[in-house]
Amino acid sequence: PAGWSPAYLDALNPAQREAVESLDGPVLVLAGAGTGKTRALTTRLAHLLMTRRVSPWNILAVTFTNKAAREMRERVGALMGTDTEGWWMGTFHALAARILRRHAELVGLTSSFTILDTDDQLRLLKQLMEAEGVDSKKWPARLLLSVIERWKDRALPPDRLRPEDAGEAAGGKVLTLYRQYQDRLRTLNACDFGDLLMHNITLFQAHADVLADYHRRFRYILVDEYQDTNVAQYLWLRLLAQGHHNICCVGDDDQSIYGWRGAEVGNILRFEQDFPGAKVIRLEQNYRSTGHILGAAAGVIAHNQGRLGKTLWTEAEGGEKVRLRGLWDADSEARWVGDEVEALQRKGTSLDQMAVLVRAGFQTREFEERFITLGLPYRVVGGQRFYERLEIRDAMAYLRVVAQPADDLAFERIINTPKRGIGPATIQQLYQTSRALGVPLLEATWRLTETDELKPKVRGTLRGLVEDFARWRAQMDTARHTDLAQSILDESGYTRMWQEDKTPEAPGRLENLKELVNAMGEFENLLGFLEHVSLVMENAETVDSAQVSLMTLHGAKGLEFDVVFLPGWEEGVFPSQRTLDENGIAGLEEERRLAYVGITRGRKRVYISHAANRRIHGTWSTSLPSRFIGELPDEHIAVENDPGLTSGHWGQGMAGGDGGYGRGGSSWGARSDNFSDSFNRMGRQAPAGNRTSRLIEGTALDVTPRARPDAPFRP
Numbered sequence: 158p159a160g161w162s163p164a165y166l167d168a169l170n171p172a173q174r175e176a177v178e179s180l181d182g183p184v185l186v187l188a189g190a191g192t193g194k195t196r197a198l199t200t201r202l203a204h205l206l207m208t209r210r211v212s213p214w215n216i217l218a219v220t221f222t223n224k225a226a227r228e229m230r231e232r233v234g235a236l237m238g239t240d241t242e243g244w245w246m247g248t249f250h251a252l253a254a255r256i257l258r259r260h261a262e263l264v265g266l267t268s269s270f271t272i273l274d275t276d277d278q279l280r281l282l283k284q285l286m287e288a289e290g291v292d293s294k295k296w297p298a299r300l301l302l303s304v305i306e307r308w309k310d311r312a313l314p315p316d317r318l319r320p321e322d323a324g325e326a327a328g329g330k331v332l333t334l335y336r337q338y339q340d341r342l343r344t345l346n347a348c349d350f351g352d353l354l355m356h357n358i359t360l361f362q363a364h365a366d367v368l369a370d371y372h373r374r375f376r377y378i379l380v381d382e383y384q385d386t387n388v389a390q391y392l393w394l395r396l397l398a399q400g401h402h403n404i405c406c407v408g409d410d411d412q413s414i415y416g417w418r419g420a421e422v423g424n425i426l427r428f429e430q431d432f433p434g435a436k437v438i439r440l441e442q443n444y445r446s447t448g449h450i451l452g453a454a455a456g457v458i459a460h461n462q463g464r465l466g467k468t469l470w471t472e473a474e475g476g477e478k479v480r481l482r483g484l485w486d487a488d489s490e491a492r493w494v495g496d497e498v499e500a501l502q503r504k505g506t507s508l509d510q511m512a513v514l515v516r517a518g519f520q521t522r523e524f525e526e527r528f529i530t531l532g533l534p535y536r537v538v539g540g541q542r543f544y545e546r547l548e549i550r551d552a553m554a555y556l557r558v559v560a561q562p563a564d565d566l567a568f569e570r571i572i573n574t575p576k577r578g579i580g581p582a583t584i585q586q587l588y589q590t591s592r593a594l595g596v597p598l599l600e601a602t603w604r605l606t607e608t609d610e611l612k613p614k615v616r617g618t619l620r621g622l623v624e625d626f627a628r629w630r631a632q633m634d635t636a637r638h639t640d641l642a643q644s645i646l647d648e649s650g651y652t653r654m655w656q657e658d659k660t661p662e663a664p665g666r667l668e669n670l671k672e673l674v675n676a677m678g679e680f681e682n683l684l685g686f687l688e689h690v691s692l693v694m695e696n697a698e699t700v701d702s703a704q705v706s707l708m709t710l711h712g713a714k715g716l717e718f719d720v721v722f723l724p725g726w727e728e729g730v731f732p733s734q735r736t737l738d739e740n741g742i743a744g745l746e747e748e749r750r751l752a753y754v755g756i757t758r759g760r761k762r763v764y765i766s767h768a769a770n771r772r773i774h775g776t777w778s779t780s781l782p783s784r785f786i787g788e789l790p791d792e793h794i795a796v797e798n799d800p801g802l803t804s805g806h807w808g809q810g811m812a813g814g815d816g817g818y819g820r821g822g823s824s825w826g827a828r829s830d831n832f833s834d835s836f837n838r839m840g841r842q843a844p845a846g847n848r849t850s851r852l853i854e855g856t857a858l859d860v861t862p863r864a865r866p867d868a869p870f871r872p
């Protein structure tokens with residue numbers, strides 16, 4: 158009856174209702190953060206079902222993450238009171254895989270095809286490179302793989318490319334390799350992630366009947382976070398929407414933050430051309446944040462050129478101003494965040510409602526350690542805890558073997574990392590010797606290299622490794638531990654392994670390794686540091702209670718929290734120097750959108766901070782506050798700088814170490830009794846350039862005072 162509408166529609170404002178009720182034809186909801194785009198999209202889905210327009214199988218709903226898909230499922234499931242099993246709701250990858258399984262034969266696969274991970278992809282590509290005589294030193298497989306993946310992001314199979322598109326990579330052979338790689342995948346009945354969408358597109362283009370079938374099926378298409386789609390995703394959506402044209406996309410050009418992964422903000426800007434007759438709906442009321450938070454976010458994003466520009470307002474009170482704080486150093490920053498979290502918790506805010514959002518993964522470390530010290534439960538969302546990360550575990554294994562040569566587990570972990578051609582059979586042999594002689598694995602390795610039981614090549618490699626460890630161990634008493642750690646990572650080839658790695662994760666891993674060395678600088682020596690880490694790890698049990706979330710800004714897209722901490726707003730960190738170097742002004746604008754995403758995650762309180770000094774490789778360097786800080790409008794921020802800046806807070810901070818460093822006689826400190834003297838001697842005799850001379854002059858360096866920041870603080 159007229160005038161009557163169901164409760165779920167009454168919970169929306171008129172513009173949102175329009176987005177929900179404009180069911181026919183293309184619709185774009187283009188609106189700022191927190192205006193209820195995701196809510197409108199979910200309600201639209203429910204509305205389609207409630208009004209019995211279509212059955213669940215007729216709707217395709219695409220979200221950016223599996224988590225978002227799950228949330229949508231839960232919300233709609235609750236609204237409808239039904240099970241959502243089998244509905245077409247998920248990420249691009251998940252949905253494309255499901256479609257591909259149903260028609261795999263048409264692209265030369267069978268429905269049981271496997272999806273390869275990066276390791277498999279690389280192994281395969283390397284085999285092909287070898288056969289083609291491509292020098293993998295000059296052209297690392299990872300680099301070539303990323304060239305191939307970029308083509309796949311743009312839905313370009315080998316036959317759509319011309320030789321001139323391929324350029325000089327791999328001596329002009331990259332296109333040949335791409336073709337062979339695709340052939341091999343077919344033979345293996347496998348595909349990689351990029352293939353999922355690309356095969357879908359090929360399939361739809363070559364088989365009109367199949368596409369027509371999906372047109373009949375998917376009468377409504379819903380897409381969240383449309384600003385972050387890449388070319389392949391866009392083409393896929395366009396093909397599927399050709400049938401009914403009932404496609405509804407929601408997004409915010411100001412939140413496009415995946416340009417570095419091939420996303421094209423142009424997709425959202427071109428929507429009206431791509432989908433003629435599109436209705437564009439703008440939402441302007443923000444339901445998430447207070448006036449001051451919105452004002453701060455708007456002030457920053459206004460500095461970007463070429464935006465569509467949007468109005469945002471809120472009925473919420475002005476609330477608290479965004480708190481901006483300058484601190485002496487990273488340590489005090491983590492303390493400050495920890496103290497504020499505790500204070501808010503005491504006043505009744507749940508830890509679940511607090512998040513620390515960082516620009517890069519390595520930055521979580523300071524906060525993790527602080528939270529562990531305070532006993533505050535936390536989780537690292539979309540990533541691992543710092544000391545559990547692969548590269549950190551590897552690096553720690555090297556350090557453990559140096560400190561404690563009987564640590565067989567650590568030695569086994571890195572004996573072939575980076576790859577040294579030591580296979581499982583050799584490792585077996587080492588273990589047998591170790592058991593037979595009753596000595597640790599490292600010593601067994603050394604003993605074996607004294608015999609001729611090993612193949613000469615393996616023997617030489619292992620000999621070199623044992624000598625390296627002996628040399629590093631000898632340096633333990635003389636070299637500064639941070640320098641030693643750096644040498645170990647460099648001389649072992651571990652750093653190089655990640656430098657040559659061209660996967661998107663590699664730069665982050667290198668940053669984590671640097672951060673590890675930085676972290677060591679807070680301790681007097683290696684043993685103290687190792688002990689600290691083992692204690693930290695022990696306390697890091699997972700709990701069921703509420704937890705503070707730690708995550709990257711990228712990972713926080715679409716989420717909201719009562720309280721958001723945005724630390725590390727310093728030039729070079731945020732905006733990230735790497736992005737500025739690689740992408741210039743476009744990179745800067747993407748960083749600024751990231752700042753906008755960060756601020757707009759907060760509902761009630763946002764804290765922004767920057768440290769004046771950071772330790773980089775054991776030495777202090779000064780940082781300038783981020784340019785984005787200067788862009789925050791005065792009327793929306795409350796500035797409070799570290800009082801310690803003028804009152805000697807620094808010295809206090811240094812003395813208050815709570816990590817238990819420098820303690821002797823710990824399990825880490827105890828040297829193995831089994832460890833043979835000759836091994837120690839070998840290290841001292843090993844020629845190691847100027848390291849030997851340092852060793853001769855060497856005195857215990859543990860008393861070295863830590864460097865003090867002397868650079869002036871700039872507010």
Ligand code: ATP
Nearest residue numbers: 168169170189190191192193194195196444445715
């Ligand atoms: P983002 O751009 O960050 O993804 P969004 O536009 O998708 O944001 P939502 O997450 O859908 O915004 O909504 C933000 C918050 O506002 C949510 O807590 C949501 O429940 C609430 N909200 C949305 N619309 C309304 C409304 N009409 N009345 C009350 N609350 C609303």
Ligand code: MG
Nearest residue numbers: 194195196715
């Ligand atoms: Mg959203």
